[in-house]
Amino acid sequence: MRLHRLDITAFGPFGGSQSVDFDDLSAAGLFLLHGPTGAGKTSVLDAVCYALYGSVPGARQSGSQGMTLRSDHAAVGTRTEVRLELTVAGRRLEVTRQPPWERPKLRGKGTTVDKAQTWLREHDAAAGTWKDLSRSHQEIGEEITQLLGMSREQFCQVVLLPQGDFARFLRADAEARGKLLGRLFDTRRFAEVEKRLAERRRTTEAQVREGDAALLADAHRMQQAAGDAMALPELAPGDPGLAEAVLSAAA
Known part of the structure; x- marks a missing residue:
């Protein structure tokens, strides 16, 4: 899997829109994501996980239907959205997710909740265009999980390595680690x-x-x-x- 671009709007500490160009960052090889506490380092990783799986690691996925992912600094009329462009298994994909949004009613007083939205598109290199694949949460989730070969829990344990959670992988029993590493490194032929x-x-x-x-x-x-x-x-x-x-x- 290779990440190309991440666009975040009203997500975590980011009240407005922010973009991360991973192609530009990785042009020189490795890059470091750093900053003071509260700058949003973990939120960038959460956004990647949310784009792929529709949820964020561990305890940070709290609240009703994931609505706590919305930034407290966002304008009232700005909807939370995460868009991730990546290449996986030789396919260039774009995943866009919008969590449920409680917004003011267009008419009258009070608020209403817009349902979560998800889009999956694939880039056609020959035509130079994007092709819509699905807007089904379940279909997109199954497609991403199959392409990555990992569940969200496995992805969070091995790829993201969130703060303190890698210890859970180290403490896992031999059978659990063996299954996960076998999927990661495709050891089926050795088995x-x-x-x-x-x-x-x-x-x-x-x-x-x-x-x-x-x-x-x-x-x-x-x-x-x-x-x-x-x-x-x-x-x-x-x-x-x-x-x-x-x-x-x-x-």
Whole structure:
């Protein structure tokens, strides 16, 4: 995944509109997002997460239907909006989300709530235009999750590394970390090799036990013929050293 541009309006501490050109920032390689406490560093990352998944990390997703994402400094008539342009899995996409908005009624007194809105578009490089893909929250959420290969929780644990939350990933059990890292680094081919090797091991072990059982049967017949002069080893089919022990007893 590569981020290209982020546009924020009335989101978090940003009362107006702000834009982040990630292509320009990353032109020289790595870049650092820094500033004093309250400057909006975390809110920029929250906006990326919100654009992708429709929610922000952990406890910051509070309040009714996400309406607390709206900036307290925004003008009354300005609607909260986040737009993210990114390339993922070779596709250049643009995701726009507007959380629910409680605004003054156009007629009369009081307020009304506008529903959340979501748009997904894809850039057609050949035509140089944007093509509308969906306005369904569910469809867009499923598409983004499938392309990224991560749920929101996994994205927040591994990609965003929000303040203090990375410790949860470190404390997760081995199975949970293994599943997540397997999806991140696409280790399916290694898992398939491991599966095939395990199957070959089980097949070989079964063949060894079958051969050991036949060897023990022959040893019992030899013991019956030799009487008490031959002492058989107290080993079961599949135990290491069975063949050597039988040969030693028969010598």
